[in-house]
Amino acid sequence: ATVEIGRGWGFGLHEAMDQLGAMIGPLIVAGVFYFHGGYREAFGVLLIPAAIALSILLFARILYPSPRDLEISRLQIETKGLSKIYWIYLIAVALNGAGYADFPLIAYHFKKVATVSEQWIPVFYAVAMGIDALAALLFGYLFDRKGLSVLIISVALSAGFAPLCFLGGFYSALIGMTLWGIGMGAQESIMRAAVALLVPREKRGIGYGVFNTGYGLFWFLGSVILGVLYDFSISALIVFSVILQLAAIPFLLRVRKMLH
Secondary structure (H helix, E strand, O other), X not given: OOOOOOHHHHHHHHHHHHHHHHHHHHHHHHHHHHOOOOHHHHHHHHHHHHHHHHHHHHHHHHHOOOXXXXXXXXXXXXXXXXXXXXXXXXXXXXXXXXXXOOHHHHHHHHHHHOOOOHHHHHHHHHHHHHHHHHHHHHHHHHHHHHOOHHHHHHHHHHOOHHHHHHHOOHHHHHHHHHHHHHHHHHHOOHHHHHHHHHOOHHHHHHHHHHHHHHHHHHHHHXXXXXXXXXXXXXXXXXXXXXXXHHHHHHHHHHHHHHHO
């Protein structure tokens, strides 16, 4: 459906709404606890938005039983398998994902070295999620106008989170989490939006399936390596993280060149 409003804006709006819910949900639970409720009552309240979400999804299913019909079909010269440009793009995505430290490792480091006090760690995460939502909207808007260049800029920016988070003090860590949130916003919006440009409509299901599998697998492998490196050398962790993220940029430049 994003063909109507722009790929970047559509996926950016999706990510922003996702993060809005991710911020409101815990606040609802906190509110229940404030009024002396327990987990049973909290999950009971959360059942309401869950039921509404399922109802809207069912309604959308009735209105638009075949979402791909929303897009005008275009003649494809070659529809066998996935194109070379897609696989080059997937390599870039895999490298970026492998070098991206997950928040539990960052939070563990904050707690271990006391860079950030325990009560501030969830606040840092909330800040990152807010930046994530805003970045998704901004990058989505720019992606529809400037194309893949916006994704390259976001990768270059977010690559700096590791040294700031793992070596810096309180304020450096906050800046690092801001960059981390920017990268997450880009990955969850325009990085996925680009797949729709690289895969024909008839192959989009398998295209996104392979994309998510590759991205998730390399994120997992990278997270394992980052965890091992943390116990061995924080400097090695930082070098590994930064190099892998920056290594994605030449492949993205190649994809941009092939698109023009």
